[in-house]
Amino acid sequence: MAHFLRSFTSAPASCFIFLLRPDSIYPSLDLKMQTPKAPPGSPISTLFEIRQTPHCGRAVFATHDIPADTVVFCSDDLTLSVLLREYRREVCAQCFGYEHGRNLKISDPAVGFAFCSEGCQNKWREEVGEIGVQAWTAVENLVRKRGREDCEMVDVDLPRPKPKDITKAWEGVAAQAALIRVARHGDRISEEVTEETKVERPAQVTKQHRKALQRALLSPISPDVMSFCVSGLLWRYSKPGDWERVLTLIPDTTPYHNIADLQAFTRSYLHLLAVLPLPLLDFVTPETLFILSARDSHNSFGIRSLEDEGSEFFGYGCWPAASYFNHSCAPSLEKIRVGRMWEFRAGRDIEAGEELSITYLSGEERRLSRGKRMIILMNNWGFECGCERCEVIY
Numbered sequence: 452m453a454h455f456l457r458s459f460t461s462a463p464a465s466c467f468i469f470l471l472r473p474d475s476i477y478p479s480l481d482l483k484m485q486t487p488k489a490p491p492g493s494p495i496s497t498l499f500e501i502r503q504t505p506h507c508g509r510a511v512f513a514t515h516d517i518p519a520d521t522v523v524f525c526s527d528d529l530t531l532s533v534l535l536r537e538y539r540r541e542v543c544a545q546c547f548g549y550e551h552g553r554n555l556k557i558s559d560p561a562v563g564f565a566f567c568s569e570g571c572q573n574k575w576r577e578e579v580g581e582i583g584v585q586a587w588t589a590v591e592n593l594v595r596k597r598g599r600e601d602c603e604m605v606d607v608d609l610p611r612p613k614p615k616d617i618t619k620a621w622e623g624v625a626a627q628a629a630l631i632r633v634a635r636h637g638d639r640i641s642e643e644v645t646e647e648t649k650v651e652r653p654a655q656v657t658k659q660h661r662k663a664l665q666r667a668l669l670s671p672i673s674p675d676v677m678s679f680c681v682s683g684l685l686w687r688y689s690k691p692g693d694w695e696r697v698l699t700l701i702p703d704t705t706p707y708h709n710i711a712d713l714q715a716f717t718r719s720y721l722h723l724l725a726v727l728p729l730p731l732l733d734f735v736t737p738e739t740l741f742i743l744s745a746r747d748s749h750n751s752f753g754i755r756s757l758e759d760e761g762s763e764f765f766g767y768g769c770w771p772a773a774s775y776f777n778h779s780c781a782p783s784l785e786k787i788r789v790g791r792m793w794e795f796r797a798g799r800d801i802e803a804g805e806e807l808s809i810t811y812l813s814g815e816e817r818r819l820s821r822g823k824r825m826i827i828l829m830n831n832w833g834f835e836c837g838c839e840r841c842e843v844i845y
């Protein structure tokens with residue numbers, strides 16, 4: 452077990468945080484005070500720790516020698532996920548099981564998902580709760596009414612909206628959103644006022660409010676964007692104490708791919724205000740939806756098929772604890788999806804002090820030249836790769 456002994460001295464000089472040895476020149480200092488508090492939701496293990504780096508934000512470093520094939524961490528903290536509509540019949544909404552493109556045994560048309568077993572269906576219903584089932588049913592009803600013709604194709608060559616464009620777009624729907632809220636909440640207040648309760652006067656729901664709601668329902672829908680939002684909103688609603696886990700993730704201040712993508716979000720905001728169950732409406736705000744996009748952008752993992760180097764892209768999801776591993780074009784860890792969980796395994800022997808890294812590239816992309824990998828990482832993740840393989844140019 453000697454190789455598992457902690458070796459502070461082998462930590463790279465690039466680290467911002469200098470760990471003190473108990474026998475250092477500061478023996479009287481409380482060591483606990485030197486250890487930064489782990490960010491909420493970050494991965495915790497005796498095998499590694501998280502430290503700040505000069506160029507790649509926070510990163511995970513081995514605190515012991517780790518033999519090849521060791522399971523270093525498992526992340527089962529899925530917060531929000533999107534199962535693309537085209538895969539909804541073939542991929543289990545609970546465990547992401549896939550049977551080579553065959554339709555799954557159990558389909559739940561009310562909520563628009565399919566499951567590989569009754570166990571998965573029950574677990575899914577239990578996890579989303581009653582409000583979750585109502586929310587997915589409301590979205591599914593809207594999508595079914597509108598058909599598929601509104602699912603727009605996005606021109607990938609359009610420029611990325613800047614922060615001022617983003618603010619303007621959200622401000623542009625604020626007035627309509629306020630009218631829709633009155634239309635929805637007004638109904639609720641009217642229902643609550645009875646002879647016995649005599650709470651408040653019902654809000655004045657006028658034709659203008661109802662028209663704003665109808666107009667929202669008639670605008671083009673983006674089912675996958677709505678699913679993204681619903682999944683994040685439900686998570687926020689059902690686990691309010693865990694919101695910090697998302698907030699501590701590295702944000703992208705320009706998370707929308709192009710103006711069409713941004714508009715799909717602002718329209719989906721209005722759609723959701725118009726159809727989601729009332730208990731969720733307080734969470735349906737531009738702030739929450741923007742935070743979800745900003746954190747998703749640089750932190751989500753693709754949910755892919757487990758065969759053929761993941762050639763089928765089912766959707767994506769955000770597992771906060773898994774988001775602390777940086778990318779390397781020669782990673783020290785392998786990440787393997789096991790159902791709804793990610794397993795991180797040492798891909799080779801790792802020495803104490805080495806960074807624990809994964810690859811953000813798909814199978815084929817890993818074999819590309821340095822220049823092509825750099826372009827993909829910049830376009831998809833917004834960073835210039837500073838990994839060792841790129842430094843030595845191969």
Ligand SMILES: C[S@@+](CC[C@H](N)C(=O)[O-])C[C@H]1O[C@@H](n2cnc3c(N)ncnc32)[C@H](O)[C@@H]1O
Nearest residue numbers: 507508509701749774775777778834836837838
């Ligand atoms: C999933 S997060 C990884 C954790 C992140 N470093 C943090 O502080 O939360 C992805 C972000 O980390 C940074 N990053 C990850 N790998 C990198 C690399 N090889 N070179 C430069 N930056 C990297 C980029 O800012 C990227 O958008």
